[in-house]
Amino acid sequence: MISKEHITNRFINYVTIDTESDPNSDTTPSTKKQWNLANKLAEELKTIGMQEVSIDENAYVMATLPSNVELDVPTIGFIAHFDTSPDFTGANVNPQIHKNYLGGDILLNKEEQIVLSPDYFEDLRLYIGQTLITTDGTTLLGADDKAGICEIVSAMEYLIKNPEIKHGRIRVGFTPDEEIGRGAHKFDVKKFGADWAYTMDGSQIGELEYENFNAAGAVVNVKGKIVHPGYAKGKMINSMYIATEFINSLPRMETPEHTEGYQGFFHLCAVKGKVEETTLEYIIRDHDRKHFEARKEVMQKLTDELNNQYGSEVIVTEIKDQYYNMREKIEPVLHIVDIAEQAMKEIGITPLIKAIRGGTDGSQLSYMGLPCPNIFAGGHNFHGRYEYVPVESMIKATEVICKIAELTAQKPVN
Template sequence: MDFNTSLSFTVADRFLRYVRIDTQSDAASPTTPSTEKQKNLGQLLVSELLEIGVADAHLDEFGYVYATIPANSDKRGVPVICFCSHMDTAPDCSGKDVKPLVHKNYTGADIILPDDNTQVIRMQDHPDLKNQIGNDIITASGNTLLGADNKAGVAEIMDACYQLISHPEIKHGTIKILFTPDEEIGRGVDKADIAKIGAFACYTMDGESAGNMENETFSADGAKLTINGVSAHPGFARGKMESAIKIAGHIIAALPDNLSPEHTSDMQGFVHPVDINGHVETATIDFIIRDFEDEKLTEHANVIRQVADDVLKQYPNSTYTLETHEQYRNMKHVLAQNPQIVDYGMEAIRRAGLDAKLCSIRGGTDGSRLSFMGLPAPNIFAGEHAFHSKQEWVSVQDMQKAVETILHLCMVWEEEA
């Protein structure tokens, strides 16, 4: 079925609506969702789903959107599958008053963003632009991020819902929809109701280049190093004071470069200090520890311990403690138990006319957590690029290919049942 000629896509119009709604999450907030404004997008999505005939669409108290498209297949036993994207945008860059711009028929020239002409999107910095000649590129205006991460995925799933309702000739089993808050602050599925979803498999639409599918993520731990120094009046501190602040600085400076994010790539893990607080007597350093192999997380934590031990030899009256906690694990461990979940995804990408490429992601997705909550969830491309920055962009044609991929995926599961 050639969807490119038979469908009237709505994904671009939806995307342009959604990015104008500020949904930035806030890690400092203890609530779920972390910001009430995320519900503004959730309410719009529910109203649009109801309008196209998805009767059970609803927004719960925690800001999650749930919906069901009933099966239209005569086959029994077609597994229930789910599609998921997150509604929030990253705290790294403003998401308020986003002004999306459509640059039609991209020629390969630099794209200068009008509200800040120091923001220039160049092909040399964004290699996937070489695949976008003739396509329509959407950016923000220069003062904000765009929000393609992950409103491109939201718009793609919403358009796919519209197409499934409008085209009953597309045979499928029961399809579940999940839109989450707070993914960008690591809490995207904290309150997700897996029993309500009731699916065998899930696909997050939150990836980058068209054709890519991710079946492997980092495993992740957090760590907190607490340094207990010795305080003294600074006027009488000679031979007495051991400043926890200075100790913390020495520890950070002594971390090996070959374990830092800025010096690693591909399948290499890292140790990354992300926050430091304190005073002379006590200081804390928060780390994130990442690797594709679980056992290496312990090795990386031991590097922090060794560095702290070495530094504190200069401070005989000071001590430290290091506490680690699990954040998420590599979803490949779960997906390997049901290989058809990934295989069907790759087949759907190929049917959309793309070169399917299986990738690892140097990060995590909602799918990382969902997989270990009993809902295996690889990640499919959404066309997002330059995440969390003012140079974020997406192409209309890539989003349309993502919609096609969703529709083909629904059909593959029905065919293989």
């Protein structure tokens, strides 16, 4: 199918373009440098023979592979994002290729003695004998989600070159700013025109996901009073101590470092404080909608209790929902998950159907009217210096896309 050299070169070509997004920006895309890859992708889609290629004023890229069957079959889509996380630098990415991985430590950076080790990252042992692409230890890699883009473009190119593979109309979409939660905000679902789609944004080979967290963000603002510390008795109110009470009153074991699977959490992301004022930033996550609502109630109840304790409104908590579990929107059309599962099995992949401990553009798109499960793109250890992707996983993901297209063409529209 796709050669290792071809898909490796395409992937490296993408990840060496800096596309880090910025949560503090109010533009779309949030950084001008995202345009560099967006424009490149639009031109590349034209070059490989895609039709109806467009790039809008917000850098959303879309294109069409026309149907080559006479039957009226569903239009499907494949979506990935081209921005990288602001959690770790994506500038000057220097990919390292490790052929025939033997299962031991990989020295990423000799000068700084940065090592990617299976003793800590056990999943490495799944890929013994394969070709791994890593960072040089000083940046993230960008497999999240440039691996997904690479696979979608490669699959479209393969289908164009092999017209004997029958498929319906296929739409592809590449988005900015997914890493800061805005990837779907300006996605034109009507223009995209698909019956359903798949985001190629998962991790380990075989992952197939149609459940994700319900999510909210909370900002807790604590007011204090500053007076001269030498004359502060009975007068000073130190907002940092009250903020500490708030932090310690939430369930300590219901945090990211103590939870897994379907367990939700409260996550304290940032603290900024002085005597006069302290601000806490939280994210709230839970797969179960009732538990999610209960977590928000816990924070509000704690706010009320501390305000009653101090006899005034020293704490104001603002909670805003961010996205919801897409399972609610996928279950009525569960056949779209079945197709992806069958596609994996037919090319020798064991599907790993599980819930995402995070969010995805697919969640927001599902609530916008475009049901959108998530499929593996192959990368591991996203958002940091230990990120890597097996080339063989990218090839398999490309094959999955082609097989989904083929299977969908066998299911006429009712």
